[in-house]
Amino acid sequence: MAKKIKEEAPPPGSPAWMATFSDLMNLLLCFFVLLFSMSSVDEAKYNELVAALNNTFSIFDAGATAIGEGILVSNGVSQLNELDEYINSTGKTADSSVDGDKLEEFARALESQDSIDEATIQAMEEAIAQQNLMTNEELAEMVEEAVQESQLSDQIDVSFSAQYVQLTMKGALLFDSGSAELRSGATDVLDKVGTILEKYGRGTIEIEGHTDNVPIKSAKNADNEELSSARARSVFYYLTEHTALDPTLLKHAGMGQRVPIADNSTEEGRSKNRRVEIRIYNPST
Numbered sequence: 482m483a484k485k486i487k488e489e490a491p492p493p494g495s496p497a498w499m500a501t502f503s504d505l506m507n508l509l510l511c512f513f514v515l516l517f518s519m520s521s522v523d524e525a526k527y528n529e530l531v532a533a534l535n536n537t538f539s540i541f542d543a544g545a546t547a548i549g550e551g552i553l554v555s556n557g558v559s560q561l562n563e564l565d566e567y568i569n570s571t572g573k574t575a576d577s578s579v580d581g582d583k584l585e586e587f588a589r590a591l592e593s594q595d596s597i598d599e600a601t602i603q604a605m606e607e608a609i610a611q612q613n614l615m616t617n618e619e620l621a622e623m624v625e626e627a628v629q630e631s632q633l634s635d636q637i638d639v640s641f642s643a644q645y646v647q648l649t650m651k652g653a654l655l656f657d658s659g660s661a662e663l664r665s666g667a668t669d670v671l672d673k674v675g676t677i678l679e680k681y682g683r684g685t686i687e688i689e690g691h692t693d694n695v696p697i698k699s700a701k702n703a704d705n706e707e708l709s710s711a712r713a714r715s716v717f718y719y720l721t722e723h724t725a726l727d728p729t730l731l732k733h734a735g736m737g738q739r740v741p742i743a744d745n746s747t748e749e750g751r752s753k754n755r756r757v758e759i760r761i762y763n764p765s766t
Contacts, residue, residue: 613765614642614643617641617643617645617646617763620681623681624646624677624681627681628677633670636651636670637649637650643763644760644763645687645760645761645762645763646760647758647760648677648760649758650674650757650758650759652712653752653755654667655667655716656715659697659702661701661708661714661715663715663716663719668719668723671719671720671723672723675726678720678724679725679726682726682730684764685732685762686731686761687731687760687762688716688720688732688733688759689734689758689759690709690710690711690712690713690716690733690734691741691742691755692755693741693750693752693755694738695751706737709737711735712757713735714733716757717731717733738754742756
């Protein structure tokens with residue numbers, strides 16, 4: 482019968498290869514710590530960008546409704562024919578359009594966490610601005626339609642930017658010359674404007690008063706700066722008292738003669754500069 486070879490006991494202590502392996506792991510750890518220490522992520526801008534993405538694309542907040550009470554979980558996966566409704570419940574809409582390449586680039590940067598550089602952040606900021614511009618353009622079209630239905634097209638101009646949709650009203654429509662008290666006919670206009678703001682004002686609404694450069698001095702207002710502020714306040718108080726708008730989302734400011742939109746050397750230009758602007762800000766800005 483063959484005899485079993487007796488195995489020799491290993492030498493005491495760890496194998497020699499473990500020492501080499503441990504040294505290699507320590508060197509790799511030091512290498513990655515060095516790379517991390519050399520990375521330069523602007524934390525403030527990163528947090529600002531994440532907040533902007535949250536508001537613009539709604540990818541963090543509303544999605545929680547799909548767990549426990551969402552369409553797919555509560556009603557079963559057989560409800561996939563209601564996918565559009567499910568997508569809307571997560572805060573994303575079918576007409577949302579984002580630069581896919583830039584968003585993919587940002588996703589890759591998020592995965593590495595320490596490689597988000599200024600160029601990536603700038604690219605995402607540009608994509609967000611473009612998205613906001615498109616969103617505000619659509620909102621401006623709806624507001625313009627509402628203004629036409631209210632028969633205010635000849636009294637209110639609608640414009641937009643990436644930050645807001647703006648309604649511009651001539652000062653003579655709301656106030657007498659040199660006065661900050663609303664005219665009797667102005668309330669009808671503001672009632673219709675208030676209805677539009679209730680329907681489309683999802684974020685902050687700012688009321689700005691503007692004047693021409695003709696000096697004034699009265700018992701109530703010492704100069705154009707005070708007059709423009711008083712007019713903005715008058716519109717602000719009327720809207721807070723006669724609409725369901727959230728007062729915490731309303732603000733007002735007087736700009737005096739500092740932001741003209743026409744030539745103050747002509748009567749027509751001065752008439753355009755005497756105005757009240759109401760801005761509906763995009764919630765993501």
